[in-house]
Amino acid sequence: MKKPVTIHDIAKMAGVSSATVSRVLSNSDYPISAAMREKIQRIAKESNYIPNLFGKQLKTKSSMTIGVIIPSISNPFYSSVILGVEGIARQNQYNVIVCNSLHDAALEEEYLKTIAEKQIKGLIISSIATDKGLLKTLIDTGMKVIAIDQKVDEDGICQIEFDYRKGGYMATRHLLSKGHRRIGYVTLQMDRPSRRSIYQGYLEAVEEAGLEPIMQESAEEDVYNSLYEFNIGKKLAGKLLEMPSPPTAIFACNDVMAFGVINELTSRGLQVPGDMSVIGFDGIEYGQMIHPPLTTIKQPDYEMGKMACKMLMDMLKGDADEPMFDVLLQPKLMERSSVAAMGGEPR
Amino acid sequence: MKKPVTIHDIAKMAGVSSATVSRVLSNSDYPISAAMREKIQRIAKESNYIPNLFGKQLKTKSSMTIGVIIPSISNPFYSSVILGVEGIARQNQYNVIVCNSLHDAALEEEYLKTIAEKQIKGLIISSIATDKGLLKTLIDTGMKVIAIDQKVDEDGICQIEFDYRKGGYMATRHLLSKGHRRIGYVTLQMDRPSRRSIYQGYLEAVEEAGLEPIMQESAEEDVYNSLYEFNIGKKLAGKLLEMPSPPTAIFACNDVMAFGVINELTSRGLQVPGDMSVIGFDGIEYGQMIHPPLTTIKQPDYEMGKMACKMLMDMLKGDADEPMFDVLLQPKLMERSSVAAMGGEPR
DNA sequence: TTGTAGGCGTTATCAC
DNA sequence: GTGATAACGCCTACAA
Numbered sequence: 001m002k003k004p005v006t007i008h009d010i011a012k013m014a015g016v017s018s019a020t021v022s023r024v025l026s027n028s029d030y031p032i033s034a035a036m037r038e039k040i041q042r043i044a045k046e047s048n049y050i051p052n053l054f055g056k057q058l059k060t061k062s063s064m065t066i067g068v069i070i071p072s073i074s075n076p077f078y079s080s081v082i083l084g085v086e087g088i089a090r091q092n093q094y095n096v097i098v099c100n101s102l103h104d105a106a107l108e109e110e111y112l113k114t115i116a117e118k119q120i121k122g123l124i125i126s127s128i129a130t131d132k133g134l135l136k137t138l139i140d141t142g143m144k145v146i147a148i149d150q151k152v153d154e155d156g157i158c159q160i161e162f163d164y165r166k167g168g169y170m171a172t173r174h175l176l177s178k179g180h181r182r183i184g185y186v187t188l189q190m191d192r193p194s195r196r197s198i199y200q201g202y203l204e205a206v207e208e209a210g211l212e213p214i215m216q217e218s219a220e221e222d223v224y225n226s227l228y229e230f231n232i233g234k235k236l237a238g239k240l241l242e243m244p245s246p247p248t249a250i251f252a253c254n255d256v257m258a259f260g261v262i263n264e265l266t267s268r269g270l271q272v273p274g275d276m277s278v279i280g281f282d283g284i285e286y287g288q289m290i291h292p293p294l295t296t297i298k299q300p301d302y303e304m305g306k307m308a309c310k311m312l313m314d315m316l317k318g319d320a321d322e323p324m325f326d327v328l329l330q331p332k333l334m335e336r337s338s339v340a341a342m343g344g345e346p347r
Numbered sequence: 348m349k350k351p352v353t354i355h356d357i358a359k360m361a362g363v364s365s366a367t368v369s370r371v372l373s374n375s376d377y378p379i380s381a382a383m384r385e386k387i388q389r390i391a392k393e394s395n396y397i398p399n400l401f402g403k404q405l406k407t408k409s410s411m412t413i414g415v416i417i418p419s420i421s422n423p424f425y426s427s428v429i430l431g432v433e434g435i436a437r438q439n440q441y442n443v444i445v446c447n448s449l450h451d452a453a454l455e456e457e458y459l460k461t462i463a464e465k466q467i468k469g470l471i472i473s474s475i476a477t478d479k480g481l482l483k484t485l486i487d488t489g490m491k492v493i494a495i496d497q498k499v500d501e502d503g504i505c506q507i508e509f510d511y512r513k514g515g516y517m518a519t520r521h522l523l524s525k526g527h528r529r530i531g532y533v534t535l536q537m538d539r540p541s542r543r544s545i546y547q548g549y550l551e552a553v554e555e556a557g558l559e560p561i562m563q564e565s566a567e568e569d570v571y572n573s574l575y576e577f578n579i580g581k582k583l584a585g586k587l588l589e590m591p592s593p594p595t596a597i598f599a600c601n602d603v604m605a606f607g608v609i610n611e612l613t614s615r616g617l618q619v620p621g622d623m624s625v626i627g628f629d630g631i632e633y634g635q636m637i638h639p640p641l642t643t644i645k646q647p648d649y650e651m652g653k654m655a656c657k658m659l660m661d662m663l664k665g666d667a668d669e670p671m672f673d674v675l676l677q678p679k680l681m682e683r684s685s686v687a688a689m690g691g692e693p694r
Numbered sequence: 695t696t697g698t699a700g701g702c703g704t705t706a707t708c709a710c
Numbered sequence: 711g712t713g714a715t716a717a718c719g720c721c722t723a724c725a726a
Contacts, residue, residue: 004488004719006718006719006720007719007720007721008719008720016696016697017696017697017698018697018719018720018721019696019697019698019699019721019722020695020696020697022719022720022721022722023696023721023722026720026721028721028722030695030722031695031696032695032696033695033696036695036696048484048488050460050463050464050488051464051719051720052405052464052466052718052719052720053464053465053466053719053720054401054404054405054410054466054718054719054720055405055702055718055719055720055721056719056720056721057401057702057720058399058401058402058405058701058702058703058704058718058719058720058721059701059702059719059720059721059722060702060720060721061702063401072426072430073420073426073429073430073445074423074426074427074430076421076423079420079421079426080421082420083419083420083421083447086447095444095461097442097444097445098420098444098445100429100430100433113397114442116397117397117398117399117400118400119399119400119401137395141351141395141397225632226632226633226636227632227635227636230632230635230636256636259633259636259637260636262638263636263638266638285572285573285574285577286573286606286633286636288574288577289573289574289577289603289606289607289610289633289637290606290636290637290638291609291610291613291637291638351703353702353703353704354703354704354705355703363712363713364712364713364714365703365704365705365713365714366705366706366712366713366714366715367711367712367713369703369704369705369706370705370712373704373705375705377711378711378712379711379712380711380712383711383712398703398704399702399703399704400703400704401702401703401704402702402703402704402705402718403703403704403705404704404718405702405703405704405705405717405718405719405720406703406704406705406706406717406718407704407705407706407718408718695726696725696726697724697725697726698723698724698725698726699722699723699724699725700721700722700723700724701720701721701722702719702720702721703718704717704718705716705717705718706715706716706717706718707714707715707716707717708713708714708715708716709712709713709714709715710711710712710713710714
């Protein structure tokens with residue numbers, strides 16, 4: 001395991017100075033004789049030269065890397081976001097480093113530190129922490145930050161959000177328009193802005209229609225595990241069914257929860273949507289694979305990633321004029337087959 | 348946006364040399380008077396000192412980072428692997444950088460280069476490329492590599508694989524044991540070792556039972572998109588059904604394909620498993636959420652990630668004695684509800 | 695067109 | 711215990 005070859009080694013082999021080698025190998029537009037250039041490139045290739053980015057980055061103070069902090073890639077919603085981010089980053093010769101905070105504020109902070117130490121100047125974050133202290137000082141030292149999905153109320157942070165409230169409103173309106181009057185809402189613990197907003201939308205639509213909200217919130221702190229969410233969906237659906245006057249339609253705060261709801265209903269012998277309508281939220285692909293295909297509210301996840309990265313690139317390049325505006329991505333109703341119109345009188 | 352504070356700045360403020368500051372801030376066990384230590388730590392904190400890893404890493408030649416190259420995190424199987432890897436890496440103070448090759452050999456090579464330039468000494472890879480040239484030269488320069496999932500036939504690479512062949516065999520045997528005699532197999536393009544192995548297992552079991560294989564392979568080059576795979580599942584199931592003498596059970600090369608198969612059967616009015624049994628492969632969580640819950644072969648994905656990372660850590664630490672053995676993870680039958688026993692005569 | 699030399703922020707090897 | 715000082719690999723004025 002011999003030690004790696006450096007530009008100095010190459011310089012020696014080529015009988016030139018390391019400056020010349022550097023100029024050739026970093027593709028600068030510095031004038032170099034064609035012969036020299038070719039010779040150096042040949043030697044570099046033959047000796048399997050691998051540039052050491054530390055040296056370069058220490059000197060140039062630019063890592064060409066952005067960071068992304070999300071709760072967990074195992075959530076298909078976030079993995080879509082990431083793929084969107086990476087596509088744009090790659091186009092701009094940037095690398096992406098992904099950090100899963102796993103819904104752990106301490107871990108999020110640790111990653112934040114690492115990112116800062118790696119001299120990363122751009123960050124896209126879906127923050128779950130409530131203490132934004134560190135984040136704030138990083139911004140003060142020049143880090144560009146884009147908050148996605150979860151709102152961060154700090155100066156100097158661009159927001160790219162979904163209009164969760166409207167999404168919640170739309171879902172509920174859809175159920176209403178199908179004649180449902182008793183609409184249940186099941187949700188994970190409302191410890192995050194996004195979840196509270198969806199519920200807001202639900203509430204608004206229900207109250208607007210002069211109806212009573214029927215809500216079940218999970219008491220359990222959530223872990224990022226789909227199966228876990230699925231089971232909460234089952235459980236909360238059960239609670240709804242055991243009410244004296246159960247709803248005729250159930251709105252779940254995300255698709256996996258909706259899968260749980262449908263599963264519980266089915267296993268109790270109820271037909272979806274015949275006996276009970278179900279609508280989800282997120283629009284993950286698996287929604288099209290289950291039976292019945294899930295009617296849901298689609299959040300443009302991949303697009304969110306692309307847009308966040310585009311804005312970040314802009315901020316990173318034009319170091320003066322930062323595009324200080326927020327983006328509110330619009331939800332879309334995906335009408336599939338898990339919602340039916342109420343026939344006649346409510347049971 | 349003032350420039351970041353360095354150990355020299357802190358040294359100046361504390362009236363000491365930068366060497367002392369470095370010794371304190373890098374937690375070395377070098378003897379320093381308690382007073383001095385405390386003073387420096389205080390100043391560092393007050394001035395929001397952020398160490399520059401480039402400097403450190405340039406000096407120490409160690410990046411405390413490992414790389415992971417996989418086809419795509421949008422595949423829940425791989426995202427599980429990643430989560431397993433990260434857990435172990437974190438325990439060892441290592442960072443992980445994840446690269447999605449998106450089933451593109453050129454991109455995989457590009458990432459490989461970046462990883463090398465970042466002076467990363469450990470790599471876990473599920474390679475889709477056929478030309479392992481670069482990988483080989485990297486190993487020669489001392490990079491430790493663990494191949495997961497997809498076998499890489501090169502010296503000096505540890506393999507952590509699933510026993511795909513046995514998994515295929517087990518699935519088929521299960522169907523056989525339920526009395527099925529005409530068992531269809533649907534698969535994505537068999538351009539990868541893993542897929543060929545599963546088919547091998549299927550073939551073996553079928554031939555052992557003195558039966559004819561009934562196979563449908565997708566002609567389309569695959570993209571990493573679940574919905575796409577789902578649709579291929581539907582399509583191939585359709586082909587199977589249109590045969591003069593269709594099978595009574597279908598084995599799909601992965602769970603998402605199986606979802607497609609079930610969907611197609613259901614939409615043609617067939618009952619699963621009443622009219623047709625279906626078995627999948629992978630054991631992703633969504634399999635428990637559909638109806639009927641999918642019987643499948645579980646691959647221990649999370650464990651694979653953990654094990655791969657553990658082995659890598661060992662190789663990275665003990666630089667002499669490398670644990671040169673391969674691991675073959677064993678599949679497990681997850682019996683759920685999509686397979687039924689054949690009653691009486693085959694239709 | 696090429697070379698020289700200094701420095702990026704850190705650690706490590708000496709001295710004191 | 712603490713301080714100079716020399717690397718680490720690369721880039722980049724400035725000089726030739």
